Amino acid sequence: MNNFDQKWQRLTAAARRAPAAGDEAAPQGFATRIAALALEAPPAGPWFGVERLALRGLLAACALCAASVAFHYATGELTVEGEDEALIEFVNTDYELS
Amino acid sequence: MPDDAFDLAACLAAVRRRDQSAARQLVEHLHPLVIRIVRSHLPRRVAEEDLAQEIFLKMFTRLEQYQGAVPFPHWVSRIAVTTCIDHLRAQKRRPEFRWADLSENEAEVLDQVLSDERDETPNDALAARELVRKLLDQLGPEDRTVIQLLDLEQKSVAEISALTGWGQSMIKVRAFRARRKLQKLFRDLQRQEKS
Numbered sequence: 001m002n003n004f005d006q007k008w009q010r011l012t013a014a015a016r017r018a019p020a021a022g023d024e025a026a027p028q029g030f031a032t033r034i035a036a037l038a039l040e041a042p043p044a045g046p047w048f049g050v051e052r053l054a055l056r057g058l059l060a061a062c063a064l065c066a067a068s069v070a071f072h073y074a075t076g077e078l079t080v081e082g083e084d085e086a087l088i089e090f091v092n093t094d095y096e097l098s
Numbered sequence: 099m100p101d102d103a104f105d106l107a108a109c110l111a112a113v114r115r116r117d118q119s120a121a122r123q124l125v126e127h128l129h130p131l132v133i134r135i136v137r138s139h140l141p142r143r144v145a146e147e148d149l150a151q152e153i154f155l156k157m158f159t160r161l162e163q164y165q166g167a168v169p170f171p172h173w174v175s176r177i178a179v180t181t182c183i184d185h186l187r188a189q190k191r192r193p194e195f196r197w198a199d200l201s202e203n204e205a206e207v208l209d210q211v212l213s214d215e216r217d218e219t220p221n222d223a224l225a226a227r228e229l230v231r232k233l234l235d236q237l238g239p240e241d242r243t244v245i246q247l248l249d250l251e252q253k254s255v256a257e258i259s260a261l262t263g264w265g266q267s268m269i270k271v272r273a274f275r276a277r278r279k280l281q282k283l284f285r286d287l288q289r290q291e292k293s
Binding site: 030 | 154
């Protein structure tokens with residue numbers, strides 16, 4: 001055990017001796033409030049986890065969809081620009097020839 | 099302390115039937131367990147009652163998922179620990195830690211620990227606890243949780259793994275890294291004390 005470990009162990013040993021902070025019983029009205037809040041909401045069924053995953057999946061699918069539209073739009077523009085340049089070059093060449 | 103005569107299985111069955119009185123009894127029964135976890139992992143500026151409320155509401159929301167694979171208090175402890183970690187993660191900035199920020203008693207305890215080479219533990223337990231808390235505030239949420247559970251609550255790596263869901267190797271790595279950060283903090287504090 002190195003020097004730091006010894007010091008740290010001594011400090012944590014002293015900290016562990018400190019008495020528990022405060023009363024551990026539920027404060028007045030706490031349990032009643034929690035019980036009322038908990039039971040007013042409908043219980044989560046066994047599909048709760050699956051539903052959360054499905055929601056995440058839906059969000060991921062929407063993001064992917066938006067990204068693919070954006071990507072297609074960008075490449076579509078490039079293609080049109082590229083085609084325009086090719087057309088201008090073709091027309092210029094055509095005029096030079098004639 | 100939890101009441102030994104408390105029939106947890108019957109209480110859970112009643113809660114599943116939406117019995118409000120059983121739900122209240124369940125909260126009262128588990129409150130000491132939850133509040134101990136909250137107090138030892140409590141982030142700064144978060145009220146312990148608010149955090150306890152959040153943990154209990156999560157417990158009720160997920161109750162249908164509890165299959166009885168682990169004892170119910172262990173299952174609740176895991177919800178409590180992970181909720182505390184989420185809150186610690188949300189707490190972005192950690193204040194810089196300086197010797198001047200320590201109370202007189204905390205400075206004395208630290209001085210005793212740093213300078214005394216004998217194998218003696220400091221006498222002021224409350225100041226030592228507050229000092230450890232301030233030191234742990236300087237660590238990231240996961241590192242802090244590992245050190246809290248390992249060195250203060252003296253839980254085994256397997257127990258921490260069950261509580262947090264992290265692998266045992268990861269816990270050992272986190273503990274090693276966290277102790278190195280604490281060692282650096284100690285060195286900085288020692289330098290500040292001397293200057």
